[in-house]
Amino acid sequence: MPVRILIADDHAVFRSGLKALLEKEADFQVVGETGTGVDTIQAVDKLTVDVLILDINMPGLPGPRVAEAVLEKKPKLAIVVLTMHDDEYYLQELFRIGARAFVLKKATATDVVQAIRAAYRGEQFIDSSLTSRVISSYVGRPSKESKTGRLEILTPREREVCSLLAYGYTNAEIAQRLFISERTVETHRNNIMTKLNLKSRVELVRFAIDNGLLKLT
Amino acid sequence: MSRAHACFRFLSRLSWWLLSVPVFIKVLGISLVVALLFGAITLFHTGSTLSRSLYGFLEQRTRADAYWLAASLERPMSQGDQLTIREKLARAVENAPDVRYIIVREPGGRIAAHTFKSGVPPDLERLWSPPATGGCDVLTLGSREGLIVEARCPILGGSAGSLQLGVSDRQITAEVRALNRSVLWTLGFSMVLGTALGLLLTHLFMTRPIYRLARAANRVRQGDFDARATVVSADEIGRLAAAFNEMAESLRRYRSEVEEKEKARLSLLDMIVQAQEEERKSIARELHDQVGQSLAALLLAIQSGIPQDQLPAQVREDLAAKLRELSDEVHRLAWGMRPAILDDYGLDSALSRYVAEMASRSGLTIDYQFSGAPDLGRLPSRIEVPLYRIVQEAITNIVSHANATRAGVVVLRQQRTVTLVVEDNGQGFDVASAPGSRCLGLTGMKERAALVGGECLIESKPGAGTTIRVTIPLGGAEPSPAAAAQPRV
Numbered sequence: 277m278p279v280r281i282l283i284a285d286d287h288a289v290f291r292s293g294l295k296a297l298l299e300k301e302a303d304f305q306v307v308g309e310t311g312t313g314v315d316t317i318q319a320v321d322k323l324t325v326d327v328l329i330l331d332i333n334m335p336g337l338p339g340p341r342v343a344e345a346v347l348e349k350k351p352k353l354a355i356v357v358l359t360m361h362d363d364e365y366y367l368q369e370l371f372r373i374g375a376r377a378f379v380l381k382k383a384t385a386t387d388v389v390q391a392i393r394a395a396y397r398g399e400q401f402i403d404s405s406l407t408s409r410v411i412s413s414y415v416g417r418p419s420k421e422s423k424t425g426r427l428e429i430l431t432p433r434e435r436e437v438c439s440l441l442a443y444g445y446t447n448a449e450i451a452q453r454l455f456i457s458e459r460t461v462e463t464h465r466n467n468i469m470t471k472l473n474l475k476s477r478v479e480l481v482r483f484a485i486d487n488g489l490l491k492l493t
Numbered sequence: 494m495s496r497a498h499a500c501f502r503f504l505s506r507l508s509w510w511l512l513s514v515p516v517f518i519k520v521l522g523i524s525l526v527v528a529l530l531f532g533a534i535t536l537f538h539t540g541s542t543l544s545r546s547l548y549g550f551l552e553q554r555t556r557a558d559a560y561w562l563a564a565s566l567e568r569p570m571s572q573g574d575q576l577t578i579r580e581k582l583a584r585a586v587e588n589a590p591d592v593r594y595i596i597v598r599e600p601g602g603r604i605a606a607h608t609f610k611s612g613v614p615p616d617l618e619r620l621w622s623p624p625a626t627g628g629c630d631v632l633t634l635g636s637r638e639g640l641i642v643e644a645r646c647p648i649l650g651g652s653a654g655s656l657q658l659g660v661s662d663r664q665i666t667a668e669v670r671a672l673n674r675s676v677l678w679t680l681g682f683s684m685v686l687g688t689a690l691g692l693l694l695t696h697l698f699m700t701r702p703i704y705r706l707a708r709a710a711n712r713v714r715q716g717d718f719d720a721r722a723t724v725v726s727a728d729e730i731g732r733l734a735a736a737f738n739e740m741a742e743s744l745r746r747y748r749s750e751v752e753e754k755e756k757a758r759l760s761l762l763d764m765i766v767q768a769q770e771e772e773r774k775s776i777a778r779e780l781h782d783q784v785g786q787s788l789a790a791l792l793l794a795i796q797s798g799i800p801q802d803q804l805p806a807q808v809r810e811d812l813a814a815k816l817r818e819l820s821d822e823v824h825r826l827a828w829g830m831r832p833a834i835l836d837d838y839g840l841d842s843a844l845s846r847y848v849a850e851m852a853s854r855s856g857l858t859i860d861y862q863f864s865g866a867p868d869l870g871r872l873p874s875r876i877e878v879p880l881y882r883i884v885q886e887a888i889t890n891i892v893s894h895a896n897a898t899r900a901g902v903v904v905l906r907q908q909r910t911v912t913l914v915v916e917d918n919g920q921g922f923d924v925a926s927a928p929g930s931r932c933l934g935l936t937g938m939k940e941r942a943a944l945v946g947g948e949c950l951i952e953s954k955p956g957a958g959t960t961i962r963v964t965i966p967l968g969g970a971e972p973s974p975a976a977a978a979q980p981r982v
Contacts, residue, residue: 287782289787290786293790293793363833363846381786384796476860476900479901481862481864
């Protein structure tokens with residue numbers, strides 16, 4: 277039984293290229309081509325489609341909206357997203373909406389075919405070049421538990437300086453505010469970083485937020 | 494030598510101090526000096542005039558008295574009537590307390606009678622000489638008690654003897670002293686009155702206009718170019734006030750011209766930046782949509798379209814690889830121009846991606862932290878774009894110039910402000926003397942921040958790393974001419 281594929285992409289040359297590629301597979305059958313989001317939604321309605329290859333950068337309706345609309349009509353439709361964007365944010369959103377595969381346009385032919393097959397089978401597929409990024413975003417930031425110190429080991433003055441640094445004040449401004457010299461500010465700053473085992477202002481900001489020295493209103 | 498020098502310095506300091514006395518006091522001082530001079534001259538002149546006339550009067554009276562006394566002594570002298578002579582003398586002295594002495598002499602010069610208690614003083618005796626003319630002589634003698642006016646008269650033409658009548662000037666001196674005292678009192682009183690009047694008038698017509706002028710000048714100094722001095726007269730002060738007003742007017746006009754120009758410049762800058770962003774956006778899109786797609790299509794064609802015998806597998810592989818490379822380049826270029834993720838997902842996502850990308854490309858450790866109260870939404874696009882561009886510029890600089898090992902990007906998103914800090918531990922630079930190309934990038938950051946009503950502060954010291962801090966108030970602030978017109982750091 278052939279896999280009925282609808283190609284939705286606004287770039288005509290690319291569409292024909294992809295069509296030629298897919299038709300080399302024995303079990304693939306390209307049942308239609310569309311160039312806009314609206315056309316795609318209509319085509320899905322009219323034709324019987326197993327797999328939709330969707331370019332999320334078509335003019336008019338944004339890609340994610342097209343995917344949503346299509347899935348409303350045909351919830352069991354397998355969507356393979358085809359895109360130039362390799363940002364994992366698009367990945368997250370589209371998977372959340374219900375797409376099953378995410379492939380970059382510069383991918384190899386085998387990847388595209390693999391993606392279609394996997395989607396048809398009901399599995400999910402991510403382009404290999406994106407895997408590492410997805411995994412790192414899944415793993416998230418390294419946790420910062422007791423590597424950083426506790427608030428009590430700072431003197432009151434150091435706490436002041438720490439808070440001001442977290443708010444973004446420069447050394448000169450802190451010196452002015454606290455009526456001390458810039459050298460003193462630098463000394464305090466070095467002490468704070470050393471005592472709390474912090475490597476950069478960013479870590480200092482995180483520490484400040486975690487310990488209530490920085491209040492975001 | 495140094496003694497004279499020190500003396501000179503002291504004198505010049507003293508004169509400076511004296512000249513720095515307020516104008517009010519100076520005017521007062523001048524009028525006092527004039528009053529004193531006037532008073533002194535008056536005093537002196539009236540005193541001496543009165544004195545002179547009183548003395549004249551005294552001489553006349555003494556002569557007359559002596560004449561009549563001599564006349565009354567004619568018969569007693571002729572008859573040698575000592576008793577009557579003494580009586581008359583005593584009565585004369587009694588009646589006129591100013592009479593110091595009366596001496597009656599016989600024709601030869603021998604003293605017949607006198608009024609001295611003891612004898613006639615020898616000095617007086619020495620001064621005597623018989624009256625030359627037939628009439629009376631008056632002369633002035635000095636004595637221990639003051640001046641004596643003496644009249645000498647012949648008795649009966651000199652044949653019966655002569656008479657000396659001496660009168661003291663005590664009354665005169667008393668009169669003159671009384672006059673002086675009264676003049677002094679009057680002078681003092683009128684000086685006080687005059688001073689008070691002078692103070693009032695000086696204040697009204699001189700110092701008050703000057704103070705008003707000084708106050709207006711002060712207001713102008715503080716930036717209020719609408720301040721004007723009231724012109725109440727056409728005298729020198731009035732002319733000064735008028736000139737000052739004209740000057741303030743032209744300052745005001747000048748400043749509003751400058752403000753207009755600055756506003757025009759800022760709006761032009763804004764337009765340029767917007768146009769630049771639009772252009773980048775459209776270039777990115779073109780690159781992405783047209784070139785990128787075409788490359789992808791080409792890639793597909795290579796992989797599938799050309800039959801095996803026309804294109805050997807190895808060549809195909811190489812072509813495919815090169816196309817992928819090219820595709821990556823184009824993608825990176827488009828993304829560098831205007832990352833779609835900034836528009837679609839916001840600043841946090843775009844920055845996190847950018848930082849990760851730059852960190853891996855340069856080998857630098859770049860920390861990233863975006864902190865915001867969770868209930869606040871996304872920042873408006875017109876603020877996200879400049880912040881993104883500033884981070885781009887800052888990180889590019891760090892990678893190419895700073896020689897750093899670690900950098901950090903912190904964004905604090907609060908309800909009314911957003912703060913961005915980009916910091917590195919590199920070699921820093923001297924902000925004041927940044928070379929032209931560097932300077933342009935730094936200026937660009939400041940201008941971008943100023944255009945959305947914010948401020949960009951760059952702090953760096955050679956050897957101590959660099960900190961760039963951008964604060965942007967939220968709530969639709971207009972680009973402020975004041976912020977952008979600050980002197981370049």
